Amino acid sequence: MPTPLIQFTDRGLYCPPGKFHIDPWKPVDKAVITHAHSDHARPGSNSYLSHTYSKPLLELRLGPGIYETIGWNEPVWINGVKLSLHPAGHVIGSSQVRLEYEGEVWVFSGDYKTENDGISGAFEPVKCDVFITESTFGLPIYNWKPQEEIFRNIQDWIMQNHSQGKTSVLMAYSLGKAQRLLPCVEATGLPIFLHGAVYNVHQALVAAGHKLPAIQRVQQDMPKDIFKGNVVIAPGSADGTPWMKRFSPYSVGVCSGWMQVRGNLRRRNADAGFALSDHADWNGLLHTIKATEAKKVFVTHGFQSAFSRYLNEIGIEAAEVKTEYGQEETAEEVEEKREEG
Template sequence: MKPPLLAFNDKGIYCAEADVYLDPWRPVDKAIISHGHADHSRWGHKQYITHHTNVPIIKHRLGDIQVTGKAWDESFVINNVKFSLHPAGHIIGSSQIRVEYKGEVWVFSGDYKTEDDGVAVPYEPVKCHSFITECTFGLPAFKWLPQDQVMSDINNWWQQNREDGRTSILFGYSLGKAQRLLKFLDPSIGKIYTHGAIENMTEVIRPMLELPETIRITRDTKKEEFKGNIVLAPPSAQGTTWIRKMVPYVTASASGWMAFRGARRRRAIDKGFVLSDHCDWQGLLTSIKATGCEKVICTHGYSDIFSKYLTEQGYDARTEATQYEGELGELETKNEQEVIS
């Protein structure tokens, strides 16, 4: 019995025929990277290959690295194995990685979502025999509302807070979620202030995306400037002395986990908006069906439950352990956390 084209080991997802890893979590010689979140693009690899729009993002996060950028659908061959990158719709520059060898095709999804958010290049299903899928929100309980509705709710919340003389503090991950929120915040309501970690990442992304004006928060920003306006901040800023100068304020979080009633309470958040950069239950199922695959490998998230359901639907499904963390992996890197004070 021949070994699988892609195998899981203690360093990551390995293609032995090409001697290359996909999103490895330990240092390797050659890595193909699906996107810029910290759990998928880690420091220490000798050579990185990723989509060209992800190049400035991972350089910002990882520093001086050797990286090659590829275009969508551009084929590149390593030791007779053909690779290509395809839109994952997760965040800017996020890719699915297609791997083909002797007629066998695998696709590694990385993280992905099917809703066109107007920011990332929309997800495109890729035909394959075997599909490696995340399961971050792989439960039937997760069903997302349309983005337009969620963003309307956020702007209405901000408007009401402004009328009440309060500052709106909205928490979202510095890469991906923050820019998605920023793209659809209504600047006619007031000014948009940003935490340094979010502003630094947004500066990297601005050349790729039209975004409204923002004001970086510094030590010189006066308390009275915040009243009635909105502040975008990473989740790690919650509960720090950094937000004290914004009193009186109201807090909110934009996350798929806000679908759980207890999540907002545990995080001491005033308001929760259900907005995720991952697929909901139906999005996962629709995506898998569209690939035409026979085998499915379920990784991070509700992998056991989701894999069992797929098996009942006739797929050859199993789980594999990884060090990917779904939305938790979108937290700030160490350098970004140091911006918080």
């Protein structure tokens, strides 16, 4: 049996002929990074290769280091392995990793979504022999409404709060969801304030040349009235903390795919929930896998057991793989607290 082009090891995904890892969860010599979320990009490796857009985010989160970058569809050769990055549509800079060696092609999806959000790059399915896919929302219940419809719902909620003199506090990841929300909120014409962790990501992207709407950082000495009726974007880690008191009276809206299940809104004790996700839904996952024409599919984090079983039932050879990905919420909270500090 030939050696697999990607092996699943205790350090992460490893390409033996290329002698590099993809999104390793332990320090390695050379790490190829799909995107800058903390469960996929971890500190300590000797060098990193990512999409150009990810570099400022990796520098923000991992600190100084050796960062090589390439654009989408710009192949490089590493020890005879042809490597290229392709849009994943998850967050700014997020990429799928395509590997080609001795006539065989493997693709690791990283995290991805199939709807073009207008900011993260339009997802492109990549034909391959073996496809490694996430399955964060790999159950039929997860079926997203179009972004345009969700944005209208958010805007209506914001304007209703505004008419009642309430501050609208939107809970969203500091990297990805927060930037995606900015054009939606900007359309209301109301001032936008950012939590420190969100602001730091915002500034890193602006400094790198990304055009994002005008915002203000929430400052300790700001008068309370400045927030009244306006909009604050903050990470979930800020909810329920003393930091929130300055916005009273306020209404909390959680932006997450988990809001598709009504009970999760009650558990979060929020006023509104918007099922806005940066991951593919059930249909997006299935359409993508079929579009790759892969002969074999490995399913990683999420509902990998149920999803891989379904793929086998419909005639697509699949197996589940245990990884340390998928702890996005916990990892992001750690980063958000560090970035705010």
